[in-house]
Amino acid sequence: MSKFSNEVQQLLAYIGGKENIAAVSHCATRMRFVLNDHEKADVEKIQGIKCVKGTFTQAGQFQVIIGNEVSVFYNEFVKEAGVEGVNKDKAKQTARQNMNLLQRLISHLGEVFAPLIPAIVVGGLILGFRNIIGDIKLLEEGTKSLTEVSQFWAGVHHFLWLIGEAIFFFLPVGITWSISKKMGATQILGIVLGITLVSPQLLNAYAVAGGAEAPVWDFGFIQIKMIGYQAQVIPAMLAGFVFANLELQLRKIVPGYISMIVVPFLSLVPTVLLAHVVLGPLGWTIGSYISSIVYAGLTSAFGWLFAAVFGFVYAPLVITGLHHMTNAIDLQLMSEFGGTNLWPMIALSNIAQGSSVLAMIYLNREDEEEKQVSIPAAISCYLGVTEPAMFGINLKYVFPFLAAMIGSAIAAILSVGTGVMANSIGVGGLPGILSIQPQHMLTFAGSMIIAIVVPFVLTIFFAKKKILGKK
Template sequence: MNMAADNREIARQVVEAIGGRENIASFAHCATRLRIMVYDQKKIDQKKVEQIDKVKGAFFNSGQYQVIFGTGTVNQIFEAVESLGMESTSKEELKSQAKKSGNPFQRAIRTFGDVFVPIIPVLVATGLFMGLRGLLTQDTVLAWFGATPDDISANFLLFTQVLTDTAFAFLPALVAWSAFRVFGGSPVLGIVLGLMLVNPALPNAYSVANGSAEALMIFDFIPVVGYQGSVLPAFFIGLLGAKFERFLRKRIPDAIDLIVTPFLTLLVMITLGLFAIGPVFHSLEEVVLNATTFLLELPFGIAGLVIGFFNQIIVVTGVHHIFNFLEIQLLEKTGSNPFNAIVTSAMAAQGAACLAVGLKTRNKKLKALSLPSAFSALLGISEPAIFGVNLRYVRPFVIGLIGGGVGGFMASIFQLEATGMAITVIPGTLLYLNSQLPLYILCNVTAMAIAFVLTWMFGFNDKMLEEVHSEAN
């Protein structure tokens, strides 16, 4: 009862600090944050929000005011806000309202993220399967069981291949499904269109790439192949297909809608997909991949230094979902992901800077905020550390960027490559269950040590805390 009462009081304080219930258009929550659409951003008392108990940070992004509470806690606070008599909305409705805000680039990246984020769990699982297969087939590990690579049965390897290859072989179906869902079409049509793109009747994209098969030439100049592993063709087929389906539904009589709309949607979109959208955007995909590969292959660790330093700045801007597309492309085309180790160092450094603040401060509230936020960063969620602590005092954030740059530099020098994506720092070790693991740990420890030591020495003292409090008052 006391905890529930405390949560209701926190909810009441949050509502009051953002301008009262009359300033709230709608609200929802995700895994860590309460997401609120407000009518007037100027009515938000940022300092007051940040001083509320259990609040780990708050910021305005993607058209939403986002208050970080952390996993578990956010669900309780959300229910407490509802108990005040306020009506919540779904995340989809909230996103629909948020899409109207921000500049065109931010809106485009946000939409891109809405499409790719739902399929990331499958790709995470696939990456873990790859890592486990790599671990179980190592000579050293096999030797523990008195076996050699020759002792591994073909059936076992086939089973692991099913686990590791399926998601990428049918990636267009996942992308087209998600795009149809985001853009208001029937997801099942997206699935079928995506499956059509990888139909076995078409020349396999991998076989065409290695020269063992040839593309079909339509009208003697349009190359047609399967789109195994492709992303952009499926994305744009999903986008245009959903809009075309909605266009048809508004104009076709209800009596024949069930028959005509799916028929025309599939016919028109697969024709455009194979003969126009696919070839054009697959070529663009190759350009993006080549540019990314060129950047990552720059000598002297330049890529790691630059990406490691700027990654968390990009997180602050809210457009970091663009990296999902790049990582998916790298995994699909090369079977590895050099981005992961670099980004991991950047997150680990922010966590270490936050940890230094928590251990150095004598303020109980800041300590209670910093230590869980630092641990959250080490589990791969750096926003509580960034927005709740490091950005508030600036220096820890900048020092975290430096640590991330050094760790990313080392990751590039060592040429670390993950077997998957979307999990980082401590959980990310599962993507390096091979000879890379010691170097992966070294990069992260180095980034953390630099961020921790520099923050402890130069980045924070309790006088800064007093200055922030005086500004709030």
């Protein structure tokens, strides 16, 4: 008998049988099902299976959290069910049939940024470390930083900028590559397109913003400004989607025997020209408006209200997948204002969810089976991975989820009210403080304490008063 034989049979029965499975795949911790009829899945019974740590539906897929042994479970399930597994991309394509237009747009956006997140997080950690050694006055009675008294640390500070610059200044290259990969266009051409947006031949975007006069390509009858789009998100996205769609359409109409020559040329060259004439300026304008509106909202007299609402609803946004939009906004804020006041609230929301799980560990301290799920969930949540905590614990009981939302809202009010800014996106948990600008680290630490204490206390209070459920 295989390791998960009983559990596999139970899941197959409770999910509606083989005939209810349109597609199945898995990721690092979850089984991903595209179901023909979601109503046939008995969620309560599925969550009662011993190895199941939670379930949720996102992006048209019914997802069952198994944990680190999901690959073993998946192989046994596919064999038992007699279904053919598919890769994640194929499952996502099938799942979109169950989505409305907005859900499809959000799904596409999430798939564009998901491959970029590891690089962005690394960049955030690097900038945070450079903060500590280069900007915080730690030595000689608080008058000098490490880089001012040590040549070694000065060299480290200088060297690390090589990586930070590669990640953030040349972000358009990653975006156009990711779009090309996602849409099935030629990836190397997507990379080339991105490079043409940040080439050293072009006047740096930051210099343009500072009022410098850009050189031009002079075609006699028209002149095109040679402006770079370093760190710009929307120009790269517009260019990437135009290129990928153009290439895919050309493949359909160009004969195969000349497609290798004609398709790359006719898809790349017009897109690069269009990017510098129309898409780049248009995207820059759109991005500036979006970032300005968000920044103005967070720094206005009503910024506390915006913060309270965002801090309260961010966790529910994660459930719907709408949180993927914040990646683009954060990156645009970084480009326009040299930092983001949105991302700190995201880190606080993640911490708050972890604190509610911590309270559940305390409440269920005699339950060894419960602790096997909740302790790893709390640890991963404090390190920025909220999925096991939210779907495995907090949403299961409901009241911890609400407690975390309230704590997140209060912490966000303090963060925004004191003008906390992060240099970049970072690790969305306790290590997130490394990405905060040095002058705001102390007040952000205060916000973190709120995000830890308030959800913990409220979760215990709600449990004792049996609000929204029982312990």
